[in-house]
Amino acid sequence: MNNYNLDSFNSQALDNRVSQVMKRVYVKMFLALLVTAGAAWICSCIPNLVYFLAANRWVYWGLLIVELLMVFGISGAVNKISSPVATLLFYAFAILNGVTFSLIFYAYSTVSIFKTFIITAGVFGAMSVYGYFTSRDLTKIGNFLFMALIGLIIASVVNIFWANSTLEWIVSIAGVLIFIGLTAWDTQQIKRMAEYNGGFSLPRLATIGALTLYLDFINLFLYLLRFFGASRD
Structure with missing residues (x-):
């Protein structure tokens, strides 16, 4: 009975930790967006700046x-700097973006x-929910998507010229397609890192998780804009 109560307590504590991490991740990500x-709106109201860029x-x-x-810097230094500094750098990146x-x-x-x-x-929300609740291991899919992302970057650079x-x-x-898949995979990875600590404190994990999902959202938005964006002309 004591073992059952202890297991139940540990399970509840783990669920609470995961819940806290994911809430902080989504809040930080939403604020960054x-x-x-x-x-972007403020800068767009300054014609000279837009024309200059x-x-x-x-x-x-x-x-x-x-x-x-900045992305590489924040990701690499998140465990070496204080959580407030990491959060500040994240929002500075969001401003520059x-x-x-x-x-x-x-x-x-x-x-x-x-x-x-x-x-x-809508798409991001659906895939993030799927990544959070699915019992399927998305590791193999994530590895494939990472390789596909490298190919996407190379193809994009080639097409610039x-x-x-x-x-x-x-x-x-x-x-x-890649960022739809990455949204689910990254969500599952963040959840697992919260479950097994992942070498990060809760605030730091929330920051790195928010940055990861923020990048997924932004890139998905940019690619969808190519299909649904209407020219101002």
């Missing part, structure tokens, strides 16, 4: 490289951007 959307391609790409370095996102309002209508966001939220419409179409479809 709001920060990005707000920064559009006209100076290397500046724009430079900002994207800085964003990439919003600056580069301002060009979206320059290229697409506000209505189509909003519609695409709603579609993205080749500018082939057929390849662009293939990349767009592949991007949607």
Whole structure:
């Protein structure tokens, strides 16, 4: 009886930990999306800034490289810096991402951007729920998706110089499918890290988990925008 009570207590404690982690993950991710959307909207209201980014391609790409370095930096240093600093860097990244996102309002209508966001939220939510509750081990799928993501990046870089419409179409479809799958896989991975501690404290795990799902959401949104985005012209 005592062993049963102890097991029941441990199981409840584990469920509470996982629940706390996932709540913090989704809250931080949602706030980061709001920060990005707000920064993008504010910057889009400054025509000179938008025109500057559009006209100076290397500046724009430079900002994207800085964003990439920030992602690697936060992921690599999350256990070496305090949780508040990691969270601050995450939101700083979200702001910078919003600056580069301002060009979206320059290229697409506000209505189509909003519609695409709603579609993205629905798809992301469904796949994240699936990843959280499924009893299926998604590890093999995750490994395949990671390799597919590398191929997607290579194809995208090649098409920057080749500018082939057929390849662009293939990349767009592949991007949607890959990030749909990654959303489920990453959610399951975060849940497992919460269950087995994963080498992170609860606040740090919430930050790295929020960053991971934030990136899934953003990339899924960008690829869906290629299909549902309507030009401002």
